[in-house]
Amino acid sequence: MLQIENLHVRTDGRDILQGVSLTVERGEVHAVMGPNGSGKSTLANVIAGRPGYEVTEGAVRFDGIDLLALEPEERAHHGVFLAFQYPVEIPGVSNMEFLKAALDSRNAAAGEEELSAIDFMRRARGAADRLDLNPEFLKRGVNEGFSGGEKKRNEILQMLLLEPTLAVLDETDSGLDIDALRIVAAGVNAYASPDNAVVLVTHYQRLLDHIVPDYVHVLVDGRIARTGDKALALELESNGYGWLADPAS
Amino acid sequence: MSEQNQAVHDRLAREYSAGFVTEIESETLPPGLDEDVVRAISAKKDEPSWMTDWRLDAFRRWRTMPEPNWAHVSFDPIDFEAISYFSAPRNKPKSLDEVDPELLRTYDKLGIPLHEREALAGVEKPQIAVDAVFDSVSIATTFKERLRDAGVIFCSIAEAMRDHPELVRKYLGTVVPVSDNFYAALNSAVFSDGSFVYVPKHTRCPMELSTYFRINAENTGQFERTLIVADEGSYVSYLEGCTAPMRDETQLHAAVVELVALEDAEIKYSTVQNWYPGDEQGRGGIYNFVTKRGACVGARSKISWTQVETGSAITWKYPSVVLRGDDSIGEFYSVALTHNAQQADTGTKMLHIGRNTKSTIVSKGISAGRSQNAYRGRVRMNPGATGARNHTRCDSLLIGDACGAHTFPYIESRNPSAVVEHEATTSKVSDDQLFLCAQRGIDPEKAVSMIVNGFCREVFRELPMEFAVEAGKLLEVSLEGAVG
Numbered sequence: 061m062l063q064i065e066n067l068h069v070r071t072d073g074r075d076i077l078q079g080v081s082l083t084v085e086r087g088e089v090h091a092v093m094g095p096n097g098s099g100k101s102t103l104a105n106v107i108a109g110r111p112g113y114e115v116t117e118g119a120v121r122f123d124g125i126d127l128l129a130l131e132p133e134e135r136a137h138h139g140v141f142l143a144f145q146y147p148v149e150i151p152g153v154s155n156m157e158f159l160k161a162a163l164d165s166r167n168a169a170a171g172e173e174e175l176s177a178i179d180f181m182r183r184a185r186g187a188a189d190r191l192d193l194n195p196e197f198l199k200r201g202v203n204e205g206f207s208g209g210e211k212k213r214n215e216i217l218q219m220l221l222l223e224p225t226l227a228v229l230d231e232t233d234s235g236l237d238i239d240a241l242r243i244v245a246a247g248v249n250a251y252a253s254p255d256n257a258v259v260l261v262t263h264y265q266r267l268l269d270h271i272v273p274d275y276v277h278v279l280v281d282g283r284i285a286r287t288g289d290k291a292l293a294l295e296l297e298s299n300g301y302g303w304l305a306d307p308a309s
Numbered sequence: 310m311s312e313q314n315q316a317v318h319d320r321l322a323r324e325y326s327a328g329f330v331t332e333i334e335s336e337t338l339p340p341g342l343d344e345d346v347v348r349a350i351s352a353k354k355d356e357p358s359w360m361t362d363w364r365l366d367a368f369r370r371w372r373t374m375p376e377p378n379w380a381h382v383s384f385d386p387i388d389f390e391a392i393s394y395f396s397a398p399r400n401k402p403k404s405l406d407e408v409d410p411e412l413l414r415t416y417d418k419l420g421i422p423l424h425e426r427e428a429l430a431g432v433e434k435p436q437i438a439v440d441a442v443f444d445s446v447s448i449a450t451t452f453k454e455r456l457r458d459a460g461v462i463f464c465s466i467a468e469a470m471r472d473h474p475e476l477v478r479k480y481l482g483t484v485v486p487v488s489d490n491f492y493a494a495l496n497s498a499v500f501s502d503g504s505f506v507y508v509p510k511h512t513r514c515p516m517e518l519s520t521y522f523r524i525n526a527e528n529t530g531q532f533e534r535t536l537i538v539a540d541e542g543s544y545v546s547y548l549e550g551c552t553a554p555m556r557d558e559t560q561l562h563a564a565v566v567e568l569v570a571l572e573d574a575e576i577k578y579s580t581v582q583n584w585y586p587g588d589e590q591g592r593g594g595i596y597n598f599v600t601k602r603g604a605c606v607g608a609r610s611k612i613s614w615t616q617v618e619t620g621s622a623i624t625w626k627y628p629s630v631v632l633r634g635d636d637s638i639g640e641f642y643s644v645a646l647t648h649n650a651q652q653a654d655t656g657t658k659m660l661h662i663g664r665n666t667k668s669t670i671v672s673k674g675i676s677a678g679r680s681q682n683a684y685r686g687r688v689r690m691n692p693g694a695t696g697a698r699n700h701t702r703c704d705s706l707l708i709g710d711a712c713g714a715h716t717f718p719y720i721e722s723r724n725p726s727a728v729v730e731h732e733a734t735t736s737k738v739s740d741d742q743l744f745l746c747a748q749r750g751i752d753p754e755k756a757v758s759m760i761v762n763g764f765c766r767e768v769f770r771e772l773p774m775e776f777a778v779e780a781g782k783l784l785e786v787s788l789e790g791a792v793g
Contacts, residue, residue, distance in 0.1 A: 152763030
């Protein structure tokens with residue numbers, strides 16, 4: 061479904077990704093790990109099309125489409141979703157209004173009918189319930205005055221409603237206490253299916269105790285230094301990332 | 310017109326849908342202003358001699374006054390001799406049934422119902438009485454009879470002068486004196502029509518009242534005068550809308566609105582101002598130089614201004630409240646949006662005279678394109694204003710990096726027990742917000758309009774429901790092309 065080939069990316073005058081290749085198929089859960097500054101978030105942002113990143117080499121294809129040629133909103137319409145590391149506030153715009161606009165534009169792009177207000181409310185309430193969020197939460201401004209944990213749960217809420225085919229979760233575990241982490245993980249696990257794929261970008265192994273990945277990739281200095289299964293994450297947990305930086309080890 | 314010009318023209322036409330011209334035979338005075346013109350206007354309206362004298366007094370004062378130059382706007386000097394001060398459709402209707410069908414079509418096109426049928430048939434639709442002012446005259450006022458049953462007078466000010474001279478004479482010019490400022494003096498001399506409202510004691514006006522102002526004629530100024538008097542213990546909500554055709558020449562609109570609230574009375578005045586803003590290069594558009602002021606004369610009275618300003622090439626406007634009665638309340642909620650080459654200098658004055666008077670100011674300025682948007686506000690606590698309070702919140706939102714937002718607050722407190730609070734913020738529609746929206750599939754134009762609407766929420770919720778929806782749509786249209 062997602063093919064990343066030899067991806068090189070520059071931002072702020074620095075080469076961040078230096079030849080990343082990665083293939084993700086439907087039904088798979090991938091974890092991308094690595095030390096700070098290794099390029100994990102850059103990878104997530106380039107897939108979603110955030111402005112400010114220059115792809116100097118390589119390609120990203122999504123179901124055969126050249127993803128890099130599409131606007132961010134078109135990528136979203138094709139089913140690419142990014143859960144943000146630092147979700148921004150949109151004061152005065154209610155979560156509900158925002159979610160409805162997102163869903164409406166996706167449905168419009170797919171040539172589907174707009175969801176009625178009642179159906180939308182039912183789905184939004186259902187999703188909030190699964191994430192143990194008070195329905196009042198839907199009436200508040202987007203991320204306005206939300207705690208760190210609420211912001212992250214709100215990202216997952218959006219994922220549950222938009223039902224993407226590829227969900228990239230950028231450090232969704234950071235800032236979550238253990239209870240919130242369990243709730244978020246349960247939401248992701250319930251969502252993951254043979255029809256979609258999840259890419260978890262994370263610094264720590266602890267998220268992977270709750271969401272078990274099929275593949276673990278370790279990104280070091282803009283390249284995938286190693287790929288393995290869950291055991292690799294545990295190895296990193298005990299040995300750190302240092303040993304991977306040295307090609308001799 | 311070349312193909313490209315046609316494309317540009319079409320695009321503009323789409324952006325400003327009220328920009329059409331009505332072909333109708335009009336009677337227009339030749340350009341220029343002297344005492345004879347003032348007398349001619351007064352004569353056309355069959356005014357009593359005290360009114361003619363009042364106008365002439367205003368005219369003589371106006372001639373001695375300098376044009377204000379302190380606002381943060383710039384424009385070429387206005388040639389007051391090039392303006393025609395009176396224009397009216399030739400066939401003056403005597404009743405609604407006689408209104409020229411062309412005029413009815415004009416208001417239909419603008420979405421303003423000038424017939425009572427539809428409203429009578431629809432049970433759910435809230436009923437709104439409309440006074441329609443076309444260039445210099447009021448052409449129709451709906452629901453007059455129903456209002457009369459409730460004791461409410463709602464008519465054009467020319468009619469009021471004829472049918473209720475005692476009320477007009479008692480209140481006209483009491484809130485905005487003839488010599489208040491340059492444009493108010495000009496208006497006092499040449500005003501041709503406008504709306505008059507009187508709500509009797511202990512009466513809640515049974516429906517929303519509204520005036521719809523339309524400039525149609527070329528090279529004509531519009532100088533309307535509105536006077537609203539809410540007697541003791543009464544309540545009225547009044548809406549005002551305005552549009553004009555698209556023309557390359559600028560046009561002057563210098564209105565005066567006076568509100569009088571007696572003891573325990575409340576007036577809610579809402580404006581959605583959508584005068585033609587000029588084109589992208591800043592050619593044409595309306596100069597909206599307006600004096601609006603309300604007097605809370607009686608104790609516990611309340612005046613609330615809500616304005617959504619999206620149109621006009623230049624806006625110079627400060628709806629204010631004089632808080633004379635003890636425990637009276639003044640409010641000002643404003644959204645001012647400027648785009649392309651528009652300039653706005655708008656805000657309010659809250660003058661606290663009575664004890665325990667309270668005022669609230671919420672101003673939301675949005676600047677896009679190369680526009681300049683200034684908030685100017687004065688809060689004064691007089692020595693007698695013991696226990697008075699003001700809270701001001703002034704937020705600016707910038708879209709792009711070629712526009713400007715400015716804040717000029719003036720605070721004077723002469724009573725040590727008075728409390729004045731001022732908060733101000735400036736923010737930008739951030740790339741991160743736009744990217745969040747895009748990532749969720751929302752295109753940039755829709756995203757900007759959603760973000761701007763959210764920014765204005767506090768003000769929009771003060772508007773009557775159907776106006777709030779209208780205002781939201783208007784912002785969306787006014788912002789077209791704001792993100793490149």
